[in-house]
Amino acid sequence: MKYVLLDVDGTLIDAVDNQRRVWRTWSRRHGLDGDEVYRVALRTRPLETFAEVAPGRDPQQCLALLHELEDEDVRTGTYTAFDGAAELLDGLRPGTWAVVTSNYAHRVRGRFARTGLRVPEVLVDAAAVEEGKPSPVPYLRAAALLGAAPEDCLVIEDAPSGVRSGLDAGMTVWGVNAAAAVDGVHRHFATLRTAVREILAFASGRDTSDASDGPDRS
Structure with a gap:
């Protein structure tokens, strides 16, 4: 899985x-x-x-x-979900995904409610770990809560500290919502929307390594 x-x-x-x-x-x-x-x-x-x-x-x-x-x-405040976010979360099966944030759970749930996004069952926030990103601890904690091995996890991030956290946790890391690839990501997508199909394919166990937009294996 x-x-x-x-x-x-x-x-x-x-x-x-x-x-x-x-x-x-x-x-x-x-x-x-x-x-x-x-x-x-x-x-x-x-x-x-x-x-x-x-x-x-x-x-x-x-x-x-x-x-x-x-x-x-x-x-x-006014919040906006990135294009593709709702489709992505709605397409993921329960028990196979989590959110990992440096913020606090009550704020994340508030933002999800404001944007209409599906609320996660598993949420690792700043209060759940002693070390935040770029430490690998937050992503390893999320994997443990899901009962997942790190090598079976795909991390989706936009920032260098989060990318480093996922990489040091031994996970596959894809970058989104940035004009240029963050150093170290296995694949880069300029927007979340362009990544949705590939993320759902990964989640279903299909090989996406030959996708047309190509990987960034720096």
Whole structure:
């Protein structure tokens, strides 16, 4: 049996504008440049971001404000699922897929509800693991919950940290929603929509290695 493990933000749901807005608001509250803070936040986890952009502030207070702003955004912000996301999730069999996110489960479920996406039965969030992406721990945790061997899992990601997490977990990793392939991915698709047919084929056990859009085996 094959299994599919999916990232959320940037992979299934377009949350870039929401994330930028949250970080800009957070930055304004601390008298910082929002664009610069957001550039740091894109490549680090929140506590690491605070240490770099606001080293003199209490990191727990910084985190509490960020969580408050993120929760408010889930309640009031506008979210859009990427084209193909609903078809993909509806096409996956129960017990063969999970979502793996650096966010928290209540926000993910809120975003799924706002976009009409099928809510996952298995969800590994930031609270479920001691080490987040790029550690392999989150994807290995999802595989364990599904009863899957890593070599039978396909990871769908958009960001370098998630790609590294999946690769170090010993899984097949495909990249989506990026103009250029993230280093290390086994296949690259410019959009989620173009990947849907191949992901469902993998999930059904069919060989897709000779697909017309071609693999990226860098």
